[in-house]
Amino acid sequence: MSESIIPESELEEVELYHAKSWWTEKVFTQDAKLIAIQYGLTAFAIGFVALVLSWFMRIQIAFPELSIISEGTYYQFITMHGMIMVVYLLTALFLGAFGNYLIPLMVGARDMVFPYLNMVSYWTYLVAVLVLFVSFFTPGGPTGAGWTLYPPQAILGGTPGQESGIILMLVSLCIFIVGFTMGGLNYVITILQARTRGMTLMRMPLTVWGIFTATVLALFAFPALFVSAVMMLFDKILLTSFFMPALVEFGENLTYGGGSPILFQHLFWFFGHPEVYIVALPAFGIVSDLISIHARKNIFGFRMMVWAIVGIGALSFIVWAHHMYVSGMNPYFGFFFATTTLIIAVPTALKVYNWILTLWRGNINLTIPMLFCLGFIVTFLNGGLTGLFLGNVIVDVPLSDTYFVVAHFHMVMGIAPVLVILGAIYHWYPLITGKMLHDGMGRFHFWVTFVGSYLIYFPMHYLGFIGVPRRYYEMGQTEALYTSSAADLNVFITLAALAVGFAQLVFIFNVFWSAKKGIVAEKNPWNATSLEWQTPEQPPIHGNFGKELPVVYRWAYDYSVPGAEDDYIPQDVPNEDVSLADGYSELGVEKT
Amino acid sequence: MSIFSLLSQKPWMPDQAAIDNTHIGRSSSHPLPRIALYVLMAVIGVLFSLFSVAYIGRMAYGDWRILPEPTLLWFNTGVIMLSSFAFARATVNAKENDLKRTREYLLLAGVLTLGFITGQLFVWRELVSFGYFVSTNPSYAFFYLLTALHILHLLGGLIAWFVVTYKSFVPQREASNFALSVNLCAIYWHFLLIVWTLLFVMLLLT
Numbered sequence: 150m151s152e153s154i155i156p157e158s159e160l161e162e163v164e165l166y167h168a169k170s171w172w173t174e175k176v177f178t179q180d181a182k183l184i185a186i187q188y189g190l191t192a193f194a195i196g197f198v199a200l201v202l203s204w205f206m207r208i209q210i211a212f213p214e215l216s217i218i219s220e221g222t223y224y225q226f227i228t229m230h231g232m233i234m235v236v237y238l239l240t241a242l243f244l245g246a247f248g249n250y251l252i253p254l255m256v257g258a259r260d261m262v263f264p265y266l267n268m269v270s271y272w273t274y275l276v277a278v279l280v281l282f283v284s285f286f287t288p289g290g291p292t293g294a295g296w297t298l299y300p301p302q303a304i305l306g307g308t309p310g311q312e313s314g315i316i317l318m319l320v321s322l323c324i325f326i327v328g329f330t331m332g333g334l335n336y337v338i339t340i341l342q343a344r345t346r347g348m349t350l351m352r353m354p355l356t357v358w359g360i361f362t363a364t365v366l367a368l369f370a371f372p373a374l375f376v377s378a379v380m381m382l383f384d385k386i387l388l389t390s391f392f393m394p395a396l397v398e399f400g401e402n403l404t405y406g407g408g409s410p411i412l413f414q415h416l417f418w419f420f421g422h423p424e425v426y427i428v429a430l431p432a433f434g435i436v437s438d439l440i441s442i443h444a445r446k447n448i449f450g451f452r453m454m455v456w457a458i459v460g461i462g463a464l465s466f467i468v469w470a471h472h473m474y475v476s477g478m479n480p481y482f483g484f485f486f487a488t489t490t491l492i493i494a495v496p497t498a499l500k501v502y503n504w505i506l507t508l509w510r511g512n513i514n515l516t517i518p519m520l521f522c523l524g525f526i527v528t529f530l531n532g533g534l535t536g537l538f539l540g541n542v543i544v545d546v547p548l549s550d551t552y553f554v555v556a557h558f559h560m561v562m563g564i565a566p567v568l569v570i571l572g573a574i575y576h577w578y579p580l581i582t583g584k585m586l587h588d589g590m591g592r593f594h595f596w597v598t599f600v601g602s603y604l605i606y607f608p609m610h611y612l613g614f615i616g617v618p619r620r621y622y623e624m625g626q627t628e629a630l631y632t633s634s635a636a637d638l639n640v641f642i643t644l645a646a647l648a649v650g651f652a653q654l655v656f657i658f659n660v661f662w663s664a665k666k667g668i669v670a671e672k673n674p675w676n677a678t679s680l681e682w683q684t685p686e687q688p689p690i691h692g693n694f695g696k697e698l699p700v701v702y703r704w705a706y707d708y709s710v711p712g713a714e715d716d717y718i719p720q721d722v723p724n725e726d727v728s729l730a731d732g733y734s735e736l737g738v739e740k741t
Numbered sequence: 742m743s744i745f746s747l748l749s750q751k752p753w754m755p756d757q758a759a760i761d762n763t764h765i766g767r768s769s770s771h772p773l774p775r776i777a778l779y780v781l782m783a784v785i786g787v788l789f790s791l792f793s794v795a796y797i798g799r800m801a802y803g804d805w806r807i808l809p810e811p812t813l814l815w816f817n818t819g820v821i822m823l824s825s826f827a828f829a830r831a832t833v834n835a836k837e838n839d840l841k842r843t844r845e846y847l848l849l850a851g852v853l854t855l856g857f858i859t860g861q862l863f864v865w866r867e868l869v870s871f872g873y874f875v876s877t878n879p880s881y882a883f884f885y886l887l888t889a890l891h892i893l894h895l896l897g898g899l900i901a902w903f904v905v906t907y908k909s910f911v912p913q914r915e916a917s918n919f920a921l922s923v924n925l926c927a928i929y930w931h932f933l934l935i936v937w938t939l940l941f942v943m944l945l946l947t
């Protein structure tokens with residue numbers, strides 16, 4: 150066994166910021182944990198708006214005779230639902246909320262390295278959200294250009310929200326990116342420079358690896374969105390023709406001419422595909438940790454998991470044009486992107502195998518976080534496999550404008566990461582609040598969400614196969630084109646969606662109810678090894694770790710170690726302090 | 742340590758644990774602000790690279806017209822080079838703890854930067870007087886866009902310059918921190934000089 154003696158700290162501790170008033174302590178706080186909660190609450194609030202929009206859309210599709218919303222409103226809701234969910238909810242939650250809460254605690258730091266910048270990052274994000282939200286109330290309403298905001302139609306008359314909605318959307322995205330860059334700098338540098346003694350990069354939990362790599366991706370991918378947003382703003386406001394070709398609108402020649410809509414698509418998807426992994430990589434990391442903890446077993450193929458995270462991150466920058474097959478491209482170009490898409494599936498599949506092999510012969514506790522993790526694996530596998538269909542040009546072209554894409558996208562990028570987020574909340578809620586979430590409500594929430602999601606999205610694959618087009622606000626007189634089951638399925642899907650929506654209300658109730666009346670969580674209730682659970686107080690207070698920072702002696706996956714009395718050894722426990730099981734002289738060595 | 746040797750570590754093995762236990766916990770000996778600046782410059786570099794890619798991509802279309810670069814741009818380029826040089830001198834003097842000369846060079850660098858920005862605005866005025874508006878042609882639009890973005894980054898830098906220059910008027914308790922701040926400003930200015938030079942070359946060649 151290795152020596153556990155470690156050198157004295159060579160680094161001086163940075164003086165911690167202490168708030169001087171209630172405002173700077175609770176509102177304009179510089180504590181990463183509170184900033185994380187601010188990010189989380191804001192993201193959930195705007196995410197709930199997007200969820201409600203989806204209910205309206207589903208009711209419209211299932212019961213068009215009700216005319217609950219007009220076609221213009223339908224497109225506005227589609228656009229806002231998509232953009233909010235992808236950028237303002239998922240990205241902000243994984244990086245802003247989980248990143249802020251978990252990075253300092255998991256690497257053994259007192260806070261982020263630039264707390265003031267961290268605070269500004271959140272308030273900038275809030276401004277971005279508000280600017281976007283305001284567009285609901287401006288003349289013409291929010292943009293209805295579709296979440297990809299493709300020009301030329303995004304800024305032309307006839308597209309809902311072209312008066313001011315599109316401008317507010319683009320401005321909001323630019324603000325979001327500026328805010329994220331401030332936060333991203335913090336996450337990356339905290340992970341690189343503020344780890345506690347003994348915490349090598351390869352001893353970090355995979356959650357931190359996932360957030361770290363996703364942040365690097367975001368820092369380099371978001372500029373592409375910024376560039377496309379700024380250029381489109383120029384086209385809209387200053388009448389330049391970066392993306393706008395010569396156009397006739399309502400019989401009149403517009404002043405635009407010569408621009409390239411395809412150029413926008415390249416820029417947008419150069420951001421857009423890494424964005425998939427900006428969301429997925431933290432989810433991969435979190436699910437790896439949760440599975441390991443709740444199956445009481447070290448993660449299978451740890452190094453391979455890190456390699457896969459880094460490899461996926463790198464590859465994610467060379468697959469973007471598989472979103473553009475229907476735009477028309479050189480066949481060799483399409484061949485290249487189809488090939489890279491297949492290649493990126495390899496490290497992704499490795500991760501799935503490793504999760505399953507971690508479960509294999511593990512002591513699986515079917516806790517609520519574990520249920521969500523199992524739900525994630527199956528869902529991600531399903532969504533990933535349909536991604537292989539769509540990644541190939543010849544299959545994508547006929548399916549691209551159908552519900553098959555909606556089904557694929559929501560399985561892999563919607564439901565899968567959301568299941569991880571929910572599992573992560575059930576897992577870390579005791580740390581954040583000191584209370585346990587109500588188990589019964591939690592299990593109801595899981596089963597309705599999981600089964601309901603499949604009832605929503607499995608039938609959509611079928612709708613796609615029979616050619617039902619996406620983006621239509623009603624099917625109209627299409628009996629000659631599709632079987633009548635398409636309309637029946639739409640009703641069925643809508644009912645399932647409303648049921649899943651109701652389950653989320655139960656979850657929200659549970660979060661607030663349990664914070665007041667939940668069972669007090671015992672210290673480290675899941676018997677986890679990572680540092681966030683080893684703080685003197687639970688929930689951790691400002692500064693995280695008492696007088697002395699912890700010292701790390703092992704990786705984050707010492708579960709069921711032969712010779713140890715307990716089935717876990719926290720990262721900050723040296724070998725000589727580990728209680729040995731009967732019959733062992735030291736860890737891994739039986740008495741002779 | 743290379744990324745490959747890092748990623749080949751087996752943190753669960755006892756012999757690796759013995760090595761890991763002696764790790765001080767950070768990956769680089771550089772001070773935090775310096776690393777932050779490097780990361781920020783990388784992000785800004787990506788931003789300008791993507792604009793350049795868009796520029797080259799848009800050039801391929803038939804309506805592209807060549808922008809006649811005003812001669813004033815050469816003068817402005819000289820001014821920003823001098824500004825960068827002044828920052829370099831300020832860094833040397835800050836390291837030698839010569840507060841007075843550091844202050845003088847910082848003030849000179851700031852004035853030259855403001856001169857560059859003013860010069861760029863005069864270039865805009867000149868182009869407008871020729872009838873080259875932002876919506877006239879994509880090449881002009883790119884010119885206005887890229888120069889505006891570059892000016893915005895300089896204005897951001899001027900905030901840091903203002904703080905550092907202000908510090909140069911009061912005796913510093915931590916001379917090394919002050920020298921670092923001056924040095925970081927200089928690095929940022931050199932970086933923006935390189936960005937401008939590359940943009941200028943691109944504009945001249947196209």
